[in-house]
Amino acid sequence: MAMKVKEVADLTGISVRTLHHYDEIGLLHPEETTGAGYRLYSDRNLEMLQQILFFRELGFPLKKIKDIVTNPSFDRLESLTLHRKMMLEKRNRIEQMLATIDKTIQHAKGEIAMTRKEKFEGFDFSHNPYEQEARARWGNEAVEESNATLQGLSKEEQKVMGDRMNDIYIHLASLRHVLPDSGAAQAAIKEWYDFLNSGVVGHHYSLEAFKGLGQMYVDDERFTKNIDKFGEGLALFMRDAMAAFADSNKES
Known part of the structure; x- marks a missing residue:
């Protein structure tokens, strides 16, 4: 009814x-x-x-939601599964922070003692577990440039950058069942290429470096696991789309 x-x-x-x-x-x-x-x-x-x-x-902003749900490849069940994973992660972070707050209250009342480390449990400032691999792959200079740029951003600017990255990943995840060299896939992967080269990460990726980065998404299971949180198979799709983008845009 x-x-x-x-x-x-x-x-x-x-x-x-x-x-x-x-x-x-x-x-x-x-x-x-x-x-x-x-x-x-x-x-x-x-x-x-x-x-x-x-x-x-x-x-998610309304415009991005509209782009996702009106996409012909949108899968409601798959999206619900992703929502559940993201909310579980969000809940885990909140639970960690609540535990730290509770301990801090008890500590302030003199009921318990807290170590310095315990006072900061649950805080997440987006430590990059892949920095060593990035240094080995692209060189110290590129990593230092990226770190310096990120450290120079305000918390709000970092949030905006993080939101933009998530938007791109989500859009790519919605397309991962189409051919990686299709027009839609290539337009979406260009957004990722342009984002990486927009200055926000402090380093310029050549086409060859961009292709190599995509390969790392698959070769390193930690990259794969992180990226595939947005949709199973996304890392593999991005690798193939990034390779196709690099090959088709090489100067003749």
Whole structure:
């Protein structure tokens, strides 16, 4: 049975205005709009709305959500599985921080003693476990440039950069079942190439280095595991897409 917009708002806890906005921007069109202008939402609409709200909970911007859910290769079940993994990671980080807060409160009351190390458990400043491999592969100069650039960014700038990286990974994950040398795949991998060479990581990747980086995504299981969190097989897809991009853009 179809639901009116006010009923959907009451059910989900989001506002009627928000639902209208989702309709206006093409993110969630109701199944039907009556002659009197009433929006009617089907069960299929509610499933999509749930998906959208999961993305919102994880901090995705509306434009990116629209790009993902309207992509012909979008797989709802696969996306839900990814959401679960990401939320479990988020929960684990929160639980670690809560444990540190609880211990700190007890320490402040004189109930327990905390070591210096314990006071900072749960904080994550994106330590890069692959730095040694990067140094060996691309040289110390490239790594030092990248580190210096990252350290010079504010926390907000680092967050923006992290969000942009996630957006690119998510977009690539949505395309990983198409041919790596297809137009869509190559346009998406160019975004990754342009991002790496935009100055935010402090180093310029030649086409050959870009191709080699893609190979490392597959050769090093830690890279593979990290990248495949966005979708199984993504690392392999990126390697092939990066190789195709490098080969097709070489100067003749």
